Amino acid sequence: MNVIWFWVLTAMLAAYAILDGYDLGVGTLHVWLARTNEERRTLLNAIGPVWNGNEVWLIAAGGMMLPSFPRVYAAGFSGFYLALMVVLWLLILRGVSIEFRGQIDNRLWRALWDSGFGFGSSLLALLLGVALGNVVRGLPVGAAGYFQGTFALLLNPYSLLTGVLSWAILAWHGANYLRTKTEGSLLHKARKWSDRLFWFAAVLIVLATAATFAVRPSSGTTYRQHPLAFAFPLLTIAGLAAGYFCSARGRNKGAFRSSTATIAGLIGSAAASVYPNLLISTANPSYSLTIYNAASSPLALRASLFANLAGMLAVIVYSTYVHRTFRGKVRLSDHGY
Numbered sequence: 443m444n445v446i447w448f449w450v451l452t453a454m455l456a457a458y459a460i461l462d463g464y465d466l467g468v469g470t471l472h473v474w475l476a477r478t479n480e481e482r483r484t485l486l487n488a489i490g491p492v493w494n495g496n497e498v499w500l501i502a503a504g505g506m507m508l509p510s511f512p513r514v515y516a517a518g519f520s521g522f523y524l525a526l527m528v529v530l531w532l533l534i535l536r537g538v539s540i541e542f543r544g545q546i547d548n549r550l551w552r553a554l555w556d557s558g559f560g561f562g563s564s565l566l567a568l569l570l571g572v573a574l575g576n577v578v579r580g581l582p583v584g585a586a587g588y589f590q591g592t593f594a595l596l597l598n599p600y601s602l603l604t605g606v607l608s609w610a611i612l613a614w615h616g617a618n619y620l621r622t623k624t625e626g627s628l629l630h631k632a633r634k635w636s637d638r639l640f641w642f643a644a645v646l647i648v649l650a651t652a653a654t655f656a657v658r659p660s661s662g663t664t665y666r667q668h669p670l671a672f673a674f675p676l677l678t679i680a681g682l683a684a685g686y687f688c689s690a691r692g693r694n695k696g697a698f699r700s701s702t703a704t705i706a707g708l709i710g711s712a713a714a715s716v717y718p719n720l721l722i723s724t725a726n727p728s729y730s731l732t733i734y735n736a737a738s739s740p741l742a743l744r745a746s747l748f749a750n751l752a753g754m755l756a757v758i759v760y761s762t763y764v765h766r767t768f769r770g771k772v773r774l775s776d777h778g779y
Contacts, residue, residue: 443743444733447510448717450750451503456709458499459570460615460702461761465493467616469536469563470609473556475620475631479549482556484772486540488623491768493540497533498757502750509746513587513736514720521581521589522573525596529569535562564609571608575601578712579657580722583729587736590725600657607646611708614639614685615701621694623772629694636697637689644682647708654715658722661715671714678707 468489476482507515519526539559543552579600582591617636624632654661665671681704688696716722720736723729737743 443740443747444737445718447737447743447747448713448720448733450747451507451510452709452713454499454503454506454754456706458496458503459612459705459709461496461499462493463567463612463705464615464619464698465489465496466563466567467612467614468620469559469616470567470613471616471620471635472563473560475617475635476628479552480774481628482552483544483774484624484628485620486543486559487774488620488772490540492761492764494537495757495761495764502754502757506746506750509738509742511720511731511733511736512738514731517583517587517589517721517731521583521591522596524593525569525573529566532562532566532569535559536566567609567612568605571605572596572601574608574709574712575604577721578604578654578661578715580724580730582725583721583723583731584725585729587729587731600653603646603653604650607643607650610639610643610646611701611705614643615698615705618685618694618698618701622698623770625771625773633689633692633694640682640685640689643704647678647682647704658715664714664717668714668717671717674707674710674714676707678704678711681705681707 468485472482472485476485504515507518535558539555539562543555543559545551573596576596576598579598581589582595584590614636617632617639620632621629621636665675681700681702684703685697685700687693688700718733719730720733721731723731738746
């Protein structure tokens with residue numbers, strides 16, 4: 443059950459990164475890619491029916507960590523408290539910006555909320571990568587299992603590199619999503635941004651991989667012990683190869699699938715590099731929180747797993763229905779599309 447829960451949480455975080463990732467990518471590109479009010483309305487309408495539902499995966503993953511790995515929940519929320527508050531306010535800023543933008547027909551009013559949407563999306567994409575980088579790198583966890591450090595400690599060179607990688611990957615993912623939802627000049631611009639961000643992301647993936655083995659030479663241990671873990675790096679490589687092929691051939695849906703595969707591969711690779719640890723202690727490896735010493739009782743793990751699977755099944759059904767209902771290109775009308 444401990445192993446199952448580790449990969450269930452990994453899958454939930456991957457689902458969040460993929461689904462809300464293109465929302466964040468669209469927000470990141472919102473100010474730069476779209477110039478006119480009509481273009482920005484098109485971008486917002488492209489994510490309008492799905493953005494709030496996509497965020498459920500992040501909330502669910504954080505919430506299910508409490509019954510499954512309560513010590514990690516306690517250590518993570520104490521160590522990342524300020525960062526989590528910033529993430530919360532950025533999520534609020536994005537939602538408010540989307541909802542308030544069209545309330546007043548005024549150019550300055552729209553510009554204010556467009557800036558808030560772009561800033562919130564960009565910084566959130568960066569901070570999510572910073573958080574993942576710190577999990578891979580390790581944190582100063584003490585003997586009692588609590589974080590011993592400051593917020594500034596989280597902004598180390600490695601985590602900032604993974605933060606920039608997260609920003610680039612999600613922006614590329616957002617551009618690919620827009621390739622499936624837009625037409626005309628917006629589609630042309632989305633393709634241009636997708637091509638540029640692909641190369642930026644590919645270079646950063648190589649740099650981040652090298653940096654990971656530099657800061658944590660033991661990162662490859664899981665791959666040697668469990669060869670099946672190589673499926674994740676291979677998925678990342680396959681996603682990048684498909685991204686290059688689809689960009690060269692102008693295949694819009696294929697480009698979106700390629701960035702989806704790349705994100706899934708990167709999240710899986712990060713999880714495999716720390717397994718069976720959940721929070722690696724840089725103070726003393728014996729203080730690390732693992733899937734065994736940080737877990738709830740077997741009964742709690744089983745009960746919470748069944749409850750989580752039932753809830754996530756409902757979310758999957760709803761999300762599939764909404765995405766299918768609003769599939770296709772965005773065409774503006776007076777009230778929507």
